[in-house]
Ligand code: ADP
């Protein structure tokens with residue numbers, strides 16, 4: 199279990215003084231709900247209050263701390279005028295300015311004749327030096343609490359900087375010394391501080407340089423995080439490897455029947471990947487393989503062939519999709535392709551309830567079901583297989599490592615295939631998957647035409663509508679993707695609904711609307727109206743990102759494209775260009791466009807190669823643009839940033855390997871310390887996987 203030494207950090211933030219339910223909610227959004235989450239919220243700027251001039255010498259427009267004598271209060275004559283307080287030192291006079299002030303409060307805090315320390319931004323107004331609403335007003339003996347460099351934390355609109363800083367300070371106070379988990383030679387070579395010193399110094403930057411991701415303190419903390427990540431992945435991989443696998447291999451009869459039902463021939467690339475999978479599954483060991491392939495590269499049929507190996511060896515297979523829409527699509531495809539193969543294929547989603555669900559579960563447990571297709575619902579404890587041999591996790595980035603294991607634990611030595619359409623740069627691959635076997639579909643099925651991508655400002659809306667009108671006359675099917683407003687799902691919806699109404703009015707009721715807040719039934723209905731029904735335009739939020747397959751859709755409009763991540767734009771665009779007709783993607787952007795946003799849109803316009811887009815994305819994000827990364831599905835590091843810490847990642851990876859070789863159960867003193875590290879970063883599952891957890 200979690201070491202005692204960490205208990206104080208793993209309590210709810212509401213245990214911190216000054217954090218009630220309201221602030222807790224705000225903080226939770228910013229950092230997380232437990233005390234330890236606050237530790238990783240590092241300052242993004244500083245305020246230097248050490249500038250302490252005489253009034254006469256003070257320069258305006260900067261933060262300063264002054265020692266003044268309060269001379270005269272000048273209450274405001276009416277509500278629009280500020281309350282002013284004249285102050286002086288030996289060199290001159292200045293004014294403190296307060297709007298909407300409570301005079302009793304000011305009289306108490308700044309009594310005439312007393313000496314006070316004030317700190318805040320100085321301004322010059324009609325030649326006079328003044329300070330509006332000082333940040334600090336303290337007695338001279340408390341000057342040390344003011345005269346320093348203050349960290350500035352990232353903020354949400356609604357939480358006050360003081361509350362946040364205080365909460366973080368309390369969190370730091372709860373932090374004890376932890377045993378050293380970094381190899382001592384390496385630590386010495388880098389000259390890094392120990393964990394606690396690094397943490398404290400990262401929170402107390404005394405100049406701008408200390409904010410750099412490659413400062414000693416931050417490098418150390420980043421390394422800790424990367425090491426926890428690599429070690430956790432390595433341990434999981436190890437525990438999978440030691441469980442022996444089973445030889446899963448069919449005699450080819452089933453596969454032949456399915457192959458006959460295929461409306462196309464497999465590409466060379468698909469053939470090759472299937473061979474890799476066959477060999478892996480037929481071996482003694484257990485397969486844990488990642489299949490990477492762009493949207494539309496034909497992963498589904500590969501997954502089906504993989505599952506057939508499990509079924510043909512007398513077992514069962516499962517495929518899990520991240521959304522209900524996608525699960526249903528798999529059901530349709532797989533049912534059709536297996537219609538002559540005498541197999542039972544079943545769907546299980548969150549919508550199955552009561553006796554219908556019990557019936558399905560009974561069939562699964564008795565082995566009457568060969569392939570089950572489902573959503574998260576498959577994870578539930580009462581979902582039991584007679585003999586699960588092959589598991590597929592589709593579009594894996596929506597699921598965590600932990601969840602991947604949950605499905606393959608439902609059988610014995612289950613061969614597992616994890617599929618993703620997110621093209622992932624090699625460095626990020628490592629952080630997400632460690633050393634996983636990888637197969638790649640680099641070729642697209644034949645008969646595709648490249649998508650023409652155009653970029654234009656939002657204010658050419660009228661032209662866009664005219665273009666759609668022409669496209670519709672040529673019988674096109676059109677996706678209209680609505681912008682993502684990070685802060686508010688309600689705003690997302692409002693935007694989507696408004697666009698829907700506008701287009702539906704303009705184009706006489708041939709528009710369908712799908713968004714994440716709809717009931718499943720409604721959403722499916724909307725999508726099928728678009729795929730097989732009367733709708734020619736589908737207005738959607740990013741629910742269409744994952745998996746909706748309407749091959750004859752040829753136009754996509756993306757509103758506020760600058761708000762999406764590159765990977766996401768790439769995935770969205772992958773919904774079109776699936777057939778033989780030419781396709782067009784219109785990226786509409788709002789102005790002003792930042793340089794970074796401009797660069798990103800340019801990449802999307804210039805290439806459809808997912809791997810290239812991913813590499814470029816990583817480079818650009820290194821420039822500090824973080825918008826959209828939350829949607830990219832890659833692990834979110836708290837301190838580490840691969841753009842800066844790529845070399846540390848490589849080191850952490852080697853380090854983790856070495857540790858697992860030498861001390862696979864983490865029993866040595868360093869091993870014990872590493873357990874603390876894993877818990878510190880919430881990698882509990884990795885520790886529980888140890889043979890002597
Ligand atoms: P993804 O990799 O995005 O999951 P899918 O498996 O959904 O891609 O395949 C996309 C489309 O390509 C489907 O309509 C599928 O039937 C078709 N497809 C797959 N393989 C081939 C092939 N070898 N030749 C022609 N079409 C193919």
Ligand code: MG
Nearest residue numbers: 497498592745
């Ligand atoms: Mg797919």
